Amino acid sequence: MVNRIRPGTVVVLALLFAAAAYFLLPVVWVLIAATKSTADLFGTFGLWSPDPQLGQNLSRLFGTGVFGRWIVNSFLYAGLGALAATLLSTAAGYAMAKYPFTGREALFNLVLAGVLVPPTVLALPTYLIFSEAGMTGTFWSVLLPGIVSPFGVYLARIHANAAIPDALLESARLDGAGEYRIFVSIGLKIMSPALVTIFLFQFISIWNNYFLPLVMLSDQNLYPVTLGLGLWNSQTFRDPAFFELTVTGAAVSALLLVLTMASLQRFWRAGLTAGSVKE
Known part of the structure; x- marks a missing residue:
């Protein structure tokens, strides 16, 4: 017997996923942005890094x-x-x-x-x-x-x-x-x-x-x-x-x-x- 998912459960799960995305999106953005050059920070989509240079950025940071x-x-x-x-x-x-x-x-x-x-x-x-x-x-x-x-x-x-x-x-x-x-x-x-x-x-x-x-x-x-x-x-x-x-x-x-x-x-x-x- 297949248990049916209640509509209320679907709504609660949707709200939880929306809340998780809301709080995690800035973290994901800053982690991806940390791999970009200055030009890529302003010239590319926020959640995409076409030419990652995390090592160089960390070297400059701690340098x-x-x-x-x-x-x-x-x-x-x-x-x-x-x-x-x-x-x-x-x-x-x-x-x-x-x-x-x-x-x-x-x-x-x-x-x-x-x-x-x-x-x-x-x-x-x-x-x-x-x-x-x-x-x-x-x-x-x-x-x-x-x-x-x-x-x-x-x-x-x-x-x-x-x-x-x-x-x-x-x-x-x-x-x-x-x-x-x-x-x-x-x-x-x-x-x-x-x-x-x-x-x-x-x-x-x-x-x-x-x-x-x-x-x-x-x-x-x-x-x-x-x-x-x-x-x-x-x-x-x-x-x-x-x-x-x-x-x-x-x-x-x-x-x-x-x-x-x-x-x-x-x-x-x-x-x-x-x-x-x-x-």
Whole structure:
């Protein structure tokens, strides 16, 4: 007996394919464009490369010297910032979930309000604070703001409430374990999927951040790759060769981000499904 496909299923599949094409088309375009010369970028169809020269484009890109530095800077900003944000968010979320104290809900509501504030709104006040401290134009002016993650605190508290039984913590206390040991030995292990999820979201957020480095930095050697590519793009009007560098650099940056996400995919899935099944 042949099962009939329902019209609703066809509509849903069509919408999913349309959404996938919408999001993947720019990625496919930039990957193909990275194989083109400047003349082919403007003289050929966007999804076709008649004379691929990816090797030459990559050679020119990394031959500049500064692009490799920008990539390293981005990994430092995003990696260190996301790691610190993950640890701080996890500790704060765990404390809000498992320790009753006066003003806990008011503090958590303040954290939720921070989730709703766009990062661009905070860029100017952050610049003024770092200017008073004499830290603008330094590596720390981009790294330190990245370790604050209201969304990470929110996610950590929700996960700690759902995944860590209070009875387990009480048993550990009866066995003589201190609060620090309980957090490190029990809390962090149970919350490890949430840690990876927080790290991934914060890593992507810092990597894609453009406005904060633009406000804070003046030394090109400290630029992340997003700001560096923006600089090259602004110079295309005087030298068309920057078109090749910008497009190829964007493709390399996108691939590195995709590879980072793929390497954490199995942990991310675990984080999204943790606590969904009752035992």
